[in-house]
Amino acid sequence: MASSGSAATTSDVLPARARYPAGVLVALAGTGLLLVAAFWDLAIGARPLSASQVVGGLFGHGNVLDVEIVRSIRLPRVLMAAVIGLDLAMSGVIMQGLTANPLAAPDIVGVSAGAALVVVAAATVFAQIHGTALVLLGFAGAGIAAFGVLGLAGVGQGRTSPVRMALAGVTVTAMLLAFTQALLLLHQNGTAGIFFWLVGGVNFAQWSDLLVILPWTAIGAAGAMLLAVALNILALGDDVARGVGLNVDRTRLLGVLCVVCLAGAAVAVSGPVAFIGLIVPHTTRRLVGNNHLLVIPLAGLLGATLLTFADVGARFVQFPFETPSGIVTALLGAPFFLYLARRHRASA
């Protein structure tokens, strides 16, 4: 955020290219694709339902069983896929902006590892913790991990940098993963089903989970939009950003807070769905330019679309039984990551 006392105004320093016509097209296409994905996701399941039965079910008309399946099982799942996709994609944009690292993802501040450690600990050792309490604890784990990373990176001491953040993130994540693996190794009896969750997915989404995650999504998304201009300035580099009056440390702190709200809540509910936070921000930038005012909301839209399609794809792996949608996103994301890494090296 630029301080009001700065000589330069934000419009003077805005570095971002914004392709507004492309943005409108992406918004329209993304919305259309999201609707297609959502309807497809609503229409498939163990119980065959026609399009009219699905629509009827949404409005409470038709066979009671069909209505219950659409409203209680499929609808929360579809909405959860959209919300989780939005959360992860938006937080990916923020992380890449904060760290000036095109390969950064929300995981880099330890949110996934923090939430995973708490959930695995609950599954294996503190088995009395479950349901909404576990989701909130997972969220807390994500937050604690993120602030651990910020502490190690020196945020608040005026010496933070993208490299320090990345190193701190890698260190904290590795440590948390080691603890998680130790728990899994030492408590094999409690691990049934936990590997499924660790792959990430929305297969068992419930309305209660959605109600837990929505407020954090709203806070995180609003915060991200408020930070958009500051992220544009930060893209010029720390020194320039400081030169135009941006409080870099505070921006990073607020950015990580947004990431915790978005990705922390998402991971606590759905597990660490891979690569959404990496693929989508890049794709969005290529389509609409670098202006975070456009990139953040459109990445959210495309993230929602991608994860909903991934959930559809996951249904076909061993239909009608469940496969975590994280498998599909990983299959898409791993080659994409390699492509990015090669492209980055070639342009370096």
Add this chain to the structure above:
Amino acid sequence: MSSLQRVCVPRLAAAAASVLLAAACGGIGQTVSPSSAPGAAPAYSTNPNVSQCGKADRIITDANNFVTTIRGVPQRIVTVELSFADDVSLLSVSPVGIGDDNDPNLVIPQIRSRIGPYTSLGTRESPNFAVIAGLKPDLIIADQIGNRKIIDQLRTVAPTLTLQSQHTTYSQNIDTALTIGVALNQCVRMQKVLADHDATMATIKAKVPAGEHRSFVFALSSDKTFTVFNSQQYTGTVLEQLGLKAVATDPSLFPAGDASGVTLETLVQLDPDLIFYANVLDTPTGLFDTWQRTQLFEASKAAKTHGAHREGQKPWSLTRGITGSEVIAAQAVHDLYGK
């Protein structure tokens, strides 16, 4: 395999095995299990180990087709899986070391009462080699699947038999018990154990009304997932001994030796008459407990007939073994018929 075959084959197989054991061990008469049938197919004649009964040096072919020579009578036996501890203890031998995931309560009381103090090996999948070596075992019994990565290392410590425990069926488990009997040079005793077991199962099954053929699933419910076990896994094959029919039979949908994630919608669509489930770590509440409060579940056959039965995780999904099957069968009959 038809349901009739499912019910009969293991029993016939046990009977045939008894005959073979009796013949091989010599001088033990021709006693067969109560339900043996004359002319029954010698299902265990393919078990090459039966021919080694009574020999001082017994050449045992394990589940990996690895050949191990066991000399004399092993005294210090280490069992990495609970079902092996069960089988060994039925021969009045107390393992010196057991893989119990560092939790003595993992061993169900029915088995615990037969064994003396033992040393925990740590986790079943990754037992502590230093502890195993320190126990100076003369025989290690390891699991074909769970311990597949450490078998070679175990063999450096002591003669090691790799047998089936995880993803085993009821009849395979009886076959495993036979091999353990040969390995411990207690063929006659194992024959008696299997005959007693057969009688116990017959007694339990006698409480089941004629014509019982309700469908069932057995599943583990955690806070995050609901995993259904297929009909080739141990618990399902035991319940099929009672005449119940597993729903999860299609191997293309329920991969053999694996468990599938199932949503409430899929469960309602499968619509089994009976749902036996255990909460992971026996927690008070799991995902399925939440599902049971939904309108959707109330439309299922299991809900309408009060066919959902919560069981303990240890006997139903972790123990396996001869005693484990009796506990599962007895509990199921108690739940279903109050007997």
